[in-house]
Amino acid sequence: MRAIAPALVFFAVAGLAPLVVRDAFLLDGLILILMWGAAGAAWNIAGGYAGQVSLGHSAFFGLGAYAAALCGTRWQLSPWIGLLIGALVATATGFIIGYLSNRLRGPYFVLATIAFSQVLLIGASRWRGFTAGSEGIPVPFRPGFWTLGIADKRVWVWIVLTLAVLVYLVQLYLERSRRGYQLAAVREDEDAALSLGVPARRLKVAAIAVSAALTAACGALWAQYVGFVDPVYVFSVDLSVRFSLAAILGGLGTALGPFLGSVLVTTVETYLRARFGGIGAGLVGIYLILYGCALIVMVRFAPQGLVGWIGDRRRHRTAARATP
């Protein structure tokens, strides 16, 4: 109970905030924090818990976004069905990427994931007849919960929060269950894990597939929330970096980490965009420079991420109190 108390507080604050906050800008910020937190946490399942670092997770996000958008525009289906289809397609794709992870290790796997998202980007940009090409797809706004045409940002907070909590629970399962222990062993030393009877390959593939499905769910909601799917954005390396950054800054392989990381990344980015945005501003991309610097500082001084760093501080203080 004590271990999940911070998470309970975090999600409770996020869930109750819309009752007090009416400002659209702030609610939008909260939705983005939860959205990128959920995506970061989904990434964390593969990159953190299973140790399969990917910089191509935008592939899954984009698949989810396109599935929702295409279901709405082409077949007049509910985006919820699109979300489901997106998750299924992403799971299948996750199996392929997972298979690659059994063939390629370390940097070669990372490169393969980047290439994979770029292939989807090119596919989505060129296949005009189906995806509308590089112009992107405006998602029609049809009011109602079933069609996810919701103007009230407060409701969006709750919808995205539900997904965030779901991904958090999956991570919690990975910390406490048999499969979680086995996956941690695979991450630490795959051969040693194999020698102890852990089905390493199957577990890695499964982790990547689950991670892919949840990332796609984020993509589907995002498409509905923003109302526009642009291939260059949803399949971008930028987006993959954002997911991984939230998890790395917050704490790889920790359940709350990606959400804390997202608070940091999202607020700083939103602030900088607002501050230096606008036409003719030469500093629009400054947040990317900041990402890089933050990553260097974290890796140098707190490789365990925020969660690990806070934990260390606490232990130090308790230790200091114990020895007078």
Added chain:
Amino acid sequence: MSLLSVTGVTKRFGGITANKGISFEVQPGELVGIIGPNGAGKSTLFEIISGFYPPDEGEVRLDGARLTGLSPDVVCRRGVARTFQKLRPFPGMTALDNVMVGALTRTKDVRHAREQAREILARVGLGEKIEAHGRTLSTGQRKRLELARALATQPRVLLLDEVTAGVDQRTIPGLVQLVRDLHAGGLTLLVIEHNMRVITAMAPRIVALYLGEVIADGTPDVVTHDRRVVEAYLGQAYTQ
């Protein structure tokens, strides 16, 4: 019927033949030592038995069922566990978590696995170290941890690769005693060891390898006085 049988196992790496038609049988409850100078093919043999390398020829059977061709995790679940010559505890996990990974191969219940892991750690003399991380343990303690982890998978045959290598002289007797205790408890063990004094004190039967072939198989007394074994270890000058 023998518990573990190795039949005509041959393994080539390019032009080098690491194992050449190796055959021997291990009976239930036996402790068999495997000796041989560097490059004799001891470790390669372990990799083949545990499923990490496929042999080019020959096969390994456990209780009559073929192990060759199965992946290492399946071999372990069938009942053959191993330790590594180069120790590889999970460095970021506590000793308890390390052993739990082994225990969870046999039980689905995490709490049950935790209890088992605690017991096994106490049995190998790491009862005080359950919360220590893999990387903070001494070499001797890590050897014990590896042993505990492998034991947790409830093996029918345990393969130990160089139990006493790299630990200081004072630590050796304790480790030897631990292996002896396991044997006395009825466990079947196959032990690679390069320290002649250790293995003759530990194993009632020794298989000697040289250049990938079995050159002697018998009691320590017979094997250590075998002309070819002495030659292999010390060179021809000592055989007069």
